[in-house]
Amino acid sequence: MTFDPFPADPLADPAATAAAHPGLRHAPATARNREPIRTALAELLPAGDCCVLEIASGSGEHALWMARCLPQVRWMPSEATSEGLAAVQAWRALCPELATRVLPPVLIDAARPPWPGVSVDAVFAANLTHIAPWSATLGLVAGAAARLRAGGLLLIYGPFNEADGFTGPGNAAFDADLRMRNPEWGLRDRAAVDAEASRHGLVALPARVMPADNRLLIYRRT
Ligand SMILES: C[S@@+](CC[C@H](N)C(=O)[O-])C[C@H]1O[C@@H](n2cnc3c(N)ncnc32)[C@H](O)[C@@H]1O
Numbered sequence: 001m002t003f004d005p006f007p008a009d010p011l012a013d014p015a016a017t018a019a020a021h022p023g024l025r026h027a028p029a030t031a032r033n034r035e036p037i038r039t040a041l042a043e044l045l046p047a048g049d050c051c052v053l054e055i056a057s058g059s060g061e062h063a064l065w066m067a068r069c070l071p072q073v074r075w076m077p078s079e080a081t082s083e084g085l086a087a088v089q090a091w092r093a094l095c096p097e098l099a100t101r102v103l104p105p106v107l108i109d110a111a112r113p114p115w116p117g118v119s120v121d122a123v124f125a126a127n128l129t130h131i132a133p134w135s136a137t138l139g140l141v142a143g144a145a146a147r148l149r150a151g152g153l154l155l156i157y158g159p160f161n162e163a164d165g166f167t168g169p170g171n172a173a174f175d176a177d178l179r180m181r182n183p184e185w186g187l188r189d190r191a192a193v194d195a196e197a198s199r200h201g202l203v204a205l206p207a208r209v210m211p212a213d214n215r216l217l218i219y220r221r222t
Contacts, residue, residue: 050121060088078108113143133184145200168213
């Protein structure tokens with residue numbers, strides 16, 4: 001196999017793209033979970049033009065993949081720090097054909113709602129709730145409720161505990177590791193997120209079971 005330092009499609013093999021661009025942030029998990037997430041979003045988002053605000057975009061790889069695969073979507077990435085914004089911007093610059101539908105990332109700290117801006121059809125966050133203090137989840141729910149149009153969706157992807165505890169042995173080990181790294185981190189109980197959503201006028205729809213013991217929590221603004 002030959003090594004292509006400037007792949008024509010930067011999203012085809014994100015690891016190769018990252019290898020060719022030193023300093024580019026790359027989250028290997030996004031290449032594994034982007035298709036299951038894309039499939040769910042394709043079923044859940046409106047078929048016509050719609051606007052999705054992403055909280056905690058990380059590398060920005062989800063933003064670009066979803067915008068490419070879901071042509072009706074305008075994706076608004078965000079991050080909590082200026083370094084985070086630069087990381088998203090670096091990936092965005094590699095895909096100029098998506099520049100009109102993946103907007104420049106904006107600074108949003110999930111834990112500090114309300115976040116100023118226009119109403120959106122959906123708020124999406126992946127892998128935030130367990131790698132941030134609980135205040136980030138509280139803020140995510142409150143902030144989303146304030147930005148969603150009536151009928152809009154809050155979609156939260158990641159590992160969550162169900163009533164009977166961890167959904168798999170991998171998640172138990174992951175939780176222990178997270179709590180060792182930061183005592184304020186850790187997997188959240190889905191029921192606790194549901195309760196918080198309900199306080200903000202968001203109705204819980206059945207959560208989707210996703211690969212690798214993940215969930216997609218789905219809430220609709222009344
Ligand atoms: C594990 S990464 C997930 C990134 C991306 N969503 C993904 O799935 O690859 C967690 C991200 O949450 C962001 N983050 C942590 N606390 C945050 C907060 N209070 N508000 C917004 N983003 C936050 C971090 O900067 C980091 O990019």
